[in-house]
Amino acid sequence: MLQVQHITVAAGRKGPVLVNDVSFQVPPGRLLVVLGANGAGKSTLLRAIGGEVRATRGTVQWKEKTIADIPLAVIARERAFLGQHSEVPFAFTAREVVMMGRYPHFTGLPSSADEDAVDRAMMHMHIEALQHRPMPSLSGGERKRVHIARVMAQLDNGDRTSLLLMDEPLNDLDVKHQLAVMEHARAYAEAGHCVVAVLHDVNLASRYAHRILLMGHGRTLALGEPRDVLVPELLEQAYGMPAHVLPHPVTGAPWVHFGEGLAATAIDHSHTRAIAEPLDA
Amino acid sequence: MTARQHLILLITALLLVVAAVAAAAIGALYVPLSAWWSMITGGEAHSMGQQAVLWVVRLPRVLLALLAGAGLATGGAAMQALFRNPLADPSIIGISSGAGLLAAFAIVAAAPLGALLGAWAGMVTLPVLAFVGALTSAVLVFGIARDGVRTSVGAMLLAGIGITAITGALTGLLTYTASNDQLRSITFWMLGSLGGADRTAITIMLMAVPVPLFLVMRSHRALNALVLGEEQARYLGIDPERVKRRMIVCTAFMVGATVALCGVIGFLGLVVPHVLRMLGGADNRFLLPASALAGALLLVLADTIARTLAAPAEIPIGVITALCGAPVFLFLLVRRKRSLAL
Numbered sequence: 001m002l003q004v005q006h007i008t009v010a011a012g013r014k015g016p017v018l019v020n021d022v023s024f025q026v027p028p029g030r031l032l033v034v035l036g037a038n039g040a041g042k043s044t045l046l047r048a049i050g051g052e053v054r055a056t057r058g059t060v061q062w063k064e065k066t067i068a069d070i071p072l073a074v075i076a077r078e079r080a081f082l083g084q085h086s087e088v089p090f091a092f093t094a095r096e097v098v099m100m101g102r103y104p105h106f107t108g109l110p111s112s113a114d115e116d117a118v119d120r121a122m123m124h125m126h127i128e129a130l131q132h133r134p135m136p137s138l139s140g141g142e143r144k145r146v147h148i149a150r151v152m153a154q155l156d157n158g159d160r161t162s163l164l165l166m167d168e169p170l171n172d173l174d175v176k177h178q179l180a181v182m183e184h185a186r187a188y189a190e191a192g193h194c195v196v197a198v199l200h201d202v203n204l205a206s207r208y209a210h211r212i213l214l215m216g217h218g219r220t221l222a223l224g225e226p227r228d229v230l231v232p233e234l235l236e237q238a239y240g241m242p243a244h245v246l247p248h249p250v251t252g253a254p255w256v257h258f259g260e261g262l263a264a265t266a267i268d269h270s271h272t273r274a275i276a277e278p279l280d281a
Numbered sequence: 282m283t284a285r286q287h288l289i290l291l292i293t294a295l296l297l298v299v300a301a302v303a304a305a306a307i308g309a310l311y312v313p314l315s316a317w318w319s320m321i322t323g324g325e326a327h328s329m330g331q332q333a334v335l336w337v338v339r340l341p342r343v344l345l346a347l348l349a350g351a352g353l354a355t356g357g358a359a360m361q362a363l364f365r366n367p368l369a370d371p372s373i374i375g376i377s378s379g380a381g382l383l384a385a386f387a388i389v390a391a392a393p394l395g396a397l398l399g400a401w402a403g404m405v406t407l408p409v410l411a412f413v414g415a416l417t418s419a420v421l422v423f424g425i426a427r428d429g430v431r432t433s434v435g436a437m438l439l440a441g442i443g444i445t446a447i448t449g450a451l452t453g454l455l456t457y458t459a460s461n462d463q464l465r466s467i468t469f470w471m472l473g474s475l476g477g478a479d480r481t482a483i484t485i486m487l488m489a490v491p492v493p494l495f496l497v498m499r500s501h502r503a504l505n506a507l508v509l510g511e512e513q514a515r516y517l518g519i520d521p522e523r524v525k526r527r528m529i530v531c532t533a534f535m536v537g538a539t540v541a542l543c544g545v546i547g548f549l550g551l552v553v554p555h556v557l558r559m560l561g562g563a564d565n566r567f568l569l570p571a572s573a574l575a576g577a578l579l580l581v582l583a584d585t586i587a588r589t590l591a592a593p594a595e596i597p598i599g600v601i602t603a604l605c606g607a608p609v610f611l612f613l614l615v616r617r618k619r620s621l622a623l
Contacts, residue, residue: 052512076518086509089365090563100509103502104518134562154517 002026002049002163002194007058009041009048018044020218021058026196026211028161031189033205034198035229036215037239042198043084045215046167049196050081062163076104078162080154082169086147091134094127094146101154117156121149124184126177140172148181155193164188166197170204182208202256206230206248214238230254286567289560293574300578301347304585305339309592312339342478346584347577348486349475349543351494352535354576357550358557358568359497359528362504364434367558370551371536374437374529375444379418380540381471382448383410385455388466407470408485408541415537418444423529434511434525473544473599475584482542489538493531494573500524501565508563546599548606549576555613 002025009019019041026032034042047053049060051068060067067075080101088097098121102114110118122128125145135143148169155162166185170178178201186208189195199205205212205226212229214222216238222229231254235243241258248255306312312331319326320335356371364373372378387394387407394406422444426436456467503524506514511521539546557571580598583605587598 047512050512050516052515072515072520073518076516079516081513081516083510083513086513088508090362090367090508091558092505092508092563096505096562096564097509100502100506100517103506 001028001061001063002196003059003061004045004049005059005061007045007048007060008056009044009053010056018218019048019055022213022215022218022220023058024211024213024220024223026163026194028192028194029190030210031186031195031197031208032211032213033209034196034213034215035200035202035205035238036221040215040238041218042215043167044218046081046165046196046198050079050165052081063161073104076154077157078155078160080151080162080164082148082151082164082166084167084171086143088135088143091136093132093134094138094142095122095131097135097146098122098127098131098150098153101150101152104154105157117153118149120156121152124152125149125180141174141177144169144172145177152184152188155188159192162193164193164195166195168198168200170199170201178204202230202235202258206253206256207251227254230256282564282567283562286561286564286571289557290567290571290574293571293578297347297574297578297581300581300585301343304343304346304581305335307585307589308334308339310334338478341480341483342475342584343581344483345475345478345486345543346580348483348490349539349546350549350576350578350580351573352486352490352539352576353546353549353580354553354572355494355497355569356532356536357576358554358565358572359500359504359532360550361554362507362565363525363528364438365508365510367555368551369438370548371532372445372547372550373441374422374532375418375441375448376415376533376536377540377545378445378448378452379414379416379421380411380537381414381545382452382455383414384470384541384544385452385459385467386410388463388470389455389459391463405481408482408538411541412489412537414448415540416533418448419529419533419537423526469597470544471599472597473546473602474595474597475543475580475587476595477542485542486538489534493534496527497531497535498569498573500527501569504528504565504569544597544599546580547603548610549579549602552606552609552613553579556609559613 004025005023007019007022008017010017022045024032034045036042044053048055049067062070062079095118098118099110099114101121102110102117106114122131125148127142127145127149130138130142130146135146138146151164155164164185169181169185173181182204185195185197189210209226211224212226213220214229214234221238222234230245232243232245235245235256239258242260244257246255246257247253302314306314310330312335316327316331317335318324320332353371360369360371360373361367384407387410391406398406422437422440425440426433456464459467503514503519506517506519507521507524514521536550553576554568554572557568557575561567561571583598583601587596587601590596
């Protein structure tokens with residue numbers, strides 16, 4: 001269980017407050033998606049949970065312990081962070097980079113279990129064919145998939161409840177791999193782990209999140225299930241754009257459209273509702 | 282490690298043994314292997330001269346080249362990993378320039394220092410002061426770049442430039458006030474030489490190089506992880522501050538001792554890891570030991586050339602390493618200009 005209590009982060013001693021009194025919990029089995037406009041404090045919040053950024057106030061607890069007190073080498077076996085940028089300036093191969101995810105798990109040489117975890121992660125991200133290619137020769141999306149596989153390999157640790165933090169994991173990815181990453185994140189959560197992901201795509205959040213934290217100017221605007229958070233008033237407040245929410249014709253989950261044009265357009269809702277209803281029931 | 286990496290290590294190690302034996306045999310007085318055998322077995326097939334040359338002159342010199350080359354190249358590989366920059370080398374943290382300043386001071390102020398400390402102390406003043414200069418510069422650079430709990434690698438780079446500028450200017454001032462003889466000594470030291478190889482030098486190097494070398498090699502995983510960035514290394518359970526401290530201290534010892542005893546030997550720390558990375562990949566588990574072996578090999582070869590090419594005169598070894606290393610460096614630069622985004 002991840003417990004975030006009254007986290008406040010300020011930039012420097014007298015700098016602006018980036019995250020203001022945010023609290024939430026993520027029990028095992030749950031995927032929490034953090035949404036909000038640029039500069040809403042999403043990434044800062046995630047990095048405060050990771051311990052990269054020191055919180056001015058508040059605590060982050062992991063399994064009833066203050067997360068900052070757990071030794072780095074210990075927490076690394078059950079917490080991983082997928083950052084937005086990870087340039088690899090040298091010609092490490094994709095496999096070598098994924099293997100770095102196993103560093104917390106072995107000393108000396110990697111065991112066959114470590115090699116297996118690397119194989120599994122690379123298979124999930126469809127990068128087996130790239131494994132001996134040097135990182136600088138890969139495209140942006142391929143590199144991203146290597147890093148996602150590295151994080152997956154790091155947390156491939158059987159039954160031990162783990163915490164996966166992802167900061168905009170879908171950047172640079174094509175549609176197929178965006179869905180693959182979200183499917184994996186949700187499946188990983190449902191296997192009994194805690195997952196927190198910062199996303200920009202509201203509709204993917206709607207489809208995959210168990211719960212959504214909507215942030216604006218460092219504060220919590222809403223926290224709850226997608227159907228309670230993804231409502232026009234809150235979305236307009238968060239993004240400063242007119243928002244329309246329809247039930248998705250197939251899944252019934254909130255389906256969000258942003259923009260002025262749509263507000264004036266009359267949409268025939270009867271058709272979509274008819275399809276959505278059986279799924280709602 | 283891949284089969285290719287094992288092969289590179291094996292070949293380099295074999296070449297190193299051959300080069301070391303050849304270097305000990307070749308010179309003004311040839312000491313063939315038959316004479317070695319006779320010395321070991323207590324035979325008669327060698328002269329006293331050969332025995333003296335091998336034990337007193339050649340072997341210490343080869344050993345000094347081995348230790349210095351291994352330290353310089355491994356220090357270079359460690360700095361490149363730490364700064365995440367393939368063009369970094371130990372001089373980047375001010376080690377060479379700091380040692381240079383105090384070495385120049387030791388030469389210019391030799392007479393008063395000798396009078397003050399006595400003849401024996403006067404002899405070791407230069408290496409001791411050069412070593413102090415190397416360590417002080419490294420500590421200064423590290424300290425300036427340190428912001429409370431963290432050390433910015435970018436700030437370290439800039440602090441290195443600043444420290445190098447100050448020490449360079451002061452060295453220039455000393456050079457300006459030096460007599461002709463002193464000037465010659467300073468220049469000779471700045472160009473590097475393994476001519477000072479004796480028992481004292483070997484003892485100092487044995488104290489300063491092998492342990493840091495071992496510690497750097499043992500940190501291969503931490504250095505690999507640092508390539509992902511300090512924050513990602515932290516998430517992999519590695520404390521980046523500890524790694525930085527360890528790498529700076531180890532490099533300052535290895536390179537500081539080398540610069541103190543042999544003067545400035547350029548380009549080895551830059552080019553050797555670079556070329557090995559192109560041959561065998563970037564994994565530091567391979568790169569660090571390979572750099573140690575190849576650095577030792579190249580310095581043994583360079584020193585053999587330095588003392589035989591214009592015998593009985595000796596070419597400064599820094600001239601040879603720079604003349605061989607700089608073109609390789611420029612070639613790499615031209616080829617990789619785009620990917621380095623310069």
